[in-house]
Structure formats: C-alpha cells, structure tokens
Amino acid sequence: MVFRIPAVLLMAALGTATNLPPAGAQSFGGGEEMVRATQIRIQITSILVEDQDSALRFYTEVLGFEKKEDIPVGEYQWLTVTSPAGVDGVELLLEPNAHPAAAAFQKSIYEDGISATVFFVTDLQAEYERLKGLGVEFKSEPVQVGEGWQAVFDDTCGNFITLYQK
Secondary structure (H helix, E strand, C coil), X not given: CXXXXXXXXXXXXXXXXXXXXXXXXXXXXXXXXXXXXXXXCCCEEEXXXXXXXXXXXXXXXXXXXXXXXEEEECCEEEEEEECXXXXXXXXXXXXXXXXXXXXXXXXXXXXXXXXXXXXXXXXXXXXXXXXXXXXXXXXXXXXXXXXXXXXXXXXXXXXXXXXXXX
C-alpha cells in the first residue's frame, strides 16, 4: 500500500507557505505589485526507485547529491536529494515504486532502454570517467546527440539515467 500525503499537509510539514492570496488579488498589503499566485516553477520532481535506502546511498555516495528531506511516511519516507551546486534548488524525490502501476511502468521503460530522467553536467567526459571508476555501468561511451553529448547509465534502482552536456 502506498501512502500519499495531501499536498497542503506536506507543504505545512516542509514549512512552505500555503496562505497565498487568491487569484486576481492585487497586492500583498504593502501596496507593492503582487506576484501572481499562479506562477509555476519546478521545486520537486520524482524518480521511481525499487528501494529508498539503496537509492539514497547511490544518489549521495556515488552521484554526489546531498540528502535534503527525510520525513517518515508510514513504511516509506518523503526522501529528497539535491545537487550540491543548488542545495536550495530543485529536489529529486526518491519515490518508492510500491504501487503496481508504478512498478510496471518503471520496469517497462527500463526494459525498453528509456531514461527515467536527464541530469546536466558541465564536463561529460570527466563525469563519465569518475562514475565508471566508481563501478557505474554505462550503456555506452559518451555520444554526440544534436547540439550536445550524452551518456546513459544504470542507477541500480531500476532506472536508466542520461547525463547530458550541451
């Protein structure tokens, strides 16, 4: 069984403001122009993983991400990592694939060789060599794709991940 936290409760637990003015409001009280409540930005995105503890080890110890949130939620955790280059930036949620549809989806795209997500790097060759030295299995050496270069690896958690340099 997968336990989902209602967004409002999760936002409160994470300290995120939930008292935004209603759409169409003109200001935040000080007379300054209001930032629209409907502006959208990516703060958290997720990737399905077979085991959260193993995923946390791989994403922190091998890839070099930093653990950001670890909140118990039933038998799972709200477990996020972030790039050390952007600790206050976008978080990657290590989402358990416990739901049968999630597990089937993850397995299907993995078997078809489709990457679950893409991480940008500034020096693909150096990152490729570093990760290979740590035992990461790549599908191929870096190859040119369009205006950039990419290399795809297995994250040991049920996903292929693309590293991309433009």
